[in-house]
Amino acid sequence: MKHVIIGAGSAGVRAAETLRDHAPGDSISLVSGEPGEPYSRMAIPYILNGAIDEDGARQRRSHQHLDSLNIQYLHAQALQVRSGPNGGQVELNNGTQLDYDRLLVATGSSPTLPPIPGTDLPDVVTCWTLDDARRIAAKLKPGARVIMLGAGFVAGVCMKSLVNSGAKLSVVAGRSGQILRSMMTPVGSSLLQRWLEARGVDVITTGRTLRIEPGPRLVMDTRSIDADLIILATGVEPNVAFLKGTGAEIRSGVVVDEHMRTSVPHIYAAGDVAQGRDFSTGEWVVHALQPTATEHGRVAALNMLGQPVAYRGSLSMNVLDTVGLISHTFGLWQGSATGEVTEVVDEANYLYTRLCFEADQLIGAITVGHPHHVGAIRGLIQSRRHLGPWKDRLVQNPHLVMDAFVELNQG
Structure with a gap:
């Protein structure tokens, strides 16, 4: 079987590795739109502050990693995808045409430019x-x-x-x-x-x-x-132009089902380009998170091989270091129309906690300057734990969230 993966970010690389693990004799081609070895975009701030060099941004340590797995690695841009009942072809901008039985779109997103003159000027x-x-x-x-x-x-x-x-x-x-x-x-x-x-x-x-x-x-x-x-830094949009004419459904990203399949036979999508399942709501959204992309890639690859593995959904979560002040958002941090919200803020010490509930379950949260709350909050949301009497106690004092997590898990 011939597998083509467009995009060499976290989703694409993980998919290629998973395919090779489970299908040692299949053909795998990985197409990167940028020169050099696959790297992590999340490493860019660390390059800028000198914490690592460019070599430290590589996704895998070995320079021969893809070669050792017999994965064909190409540097080119996808121009057009043609699909048929049994597979199709990918046309690249270097003139290459890749035939596929299964195709994974893992092209991520690109920055959007503001609609003003001068965005193409030097510096x-x-x-x-x-x-x-x-x-x-x-x-x-x-x-x-x-x-x-x-x-x-x-x-x-x-x-x-x-x-x-x-x-x-x-x-x-x-x-x-x-x-x-x-x-x-x-x-x-x-x-x-x-x-x-x-x-x-x-x-x-x-x-x-x-x-x-x-x-x-x-x-x-x-x-x-x-x-x-x-x-x-005015936003990003998914890289999907090459899918025009395939019939793939595209909204805020390429729409996929629980098996990471698009609306086109034999074409799958993963990572920032895919509109996948949200763990908190069950809706289909784009979660631009590296752990989500990695899991997307693994699940998509297994389904490309005919193993029906369902993706249970990712928890929307952002972690941000704003010049030393750490903030986290989880799940439905805006709250819900029928739920309850509690928050406490300490302006002088730059501390803020917001908890959002639906009945007696925690469904979303924001923390600023409280990193010790993070594991407990994430655990309570992802486990969909019923808080019982702890719900009212947390409404009165959100800082008890670690105590609630410990006691509920011990119970």
């Missing part, structure tokens, strides 16, 4: 690839003027490296007026904003960005800011 970059990391690192030095356009999760991941380099950082949140809006309540965002400002970051939450001029210079309707580097 205007995204923070997504190793090449981006090289361009950013070349500019980072004490006193360098850096503007981060966008204040979502991608921006949050990169901020620590920029601040620790001694750069003078400005973060433009946009018209939402709130940083990290996709993973934080206004209370939590305000806490994180004050933390950043106390560390010299200029957080701009008002005004509209009009354009980027040579220099580079960011022009807003309220001010203009000169910079040595402008980083675009």
Whole structure:
């Protein structure tokens, strides 16, 4: 059987390894849209702050890992997929055509650029690839003027490296007026904003960005800011253009079923590009998490081999180190229409805990500055544990969540 995997991120590499483990004689081709060996995008901030070098970002230690597994590794971009009743072909931009019996789409996502002039100017970059990391690192030095356009999760991941380099950082949140809006309540965002400002970051939450001029210079309707580097961190979108014409259902990502199958026979999807099952709700969403991508890849590979393994769903969870202040979000942190929410905030010490309940079950949470709560919260949500009398105690004092977890598990 011939297997083709498009995308060499966590999902693609894990899928290739799983296929080889269970099908030693099958043909496996892994296509990477970037040069070099497969690497982890989550390592980019550590490259920027000097904690690791590029070699440390590789997904596997051995440079011969894929060769040792007899996996064909290609550097090219997928242009078009053709599908048929028994398989199909993938056309690459280097002229190669790969036949497949089973195809896995694990192409992840790419940064979206803001709809303003000047995003293609020199010293205007995204923070997504190793090449981006090289361009950013070349500019980072004490006193360098850096503007981060966008204040979502991608921006949050990169901020620590920029601040620790001694750069003078400005973060433009946009018209939402709130940083990290996709993973934080206004209370939590305000806490994180004050933390950043106390560390010299200029957080701009008002005004509209009009354009980027040579220099580079960011022009807003309220001010203009000169910079040595402008980083675009305004969101991402799934890499799916090559699937046009296949009939694959695409919403916020490629829609898959519990076996990671798309709506097209013999085509599967995994990782950030896939709209997979959410553990908390049972709905189908994109979870851009490395552990989720890895498990997607494993489950997809087994199903590609005819082993009917169902994916039970991933828990939405974000962990962010905002220049030293650690925050976590779990599950339905916004709460539910019929549930109950409790929260406690200590502004002076940058501490915040929010717990969300449905009946007597914990369904979501936010913590800022409370890392010791993390394991207990995740355990209670994932186990769908009925809290019983502990529910009312936690509503009164969310800080008892570890006590609840220990007692309920002992019981």
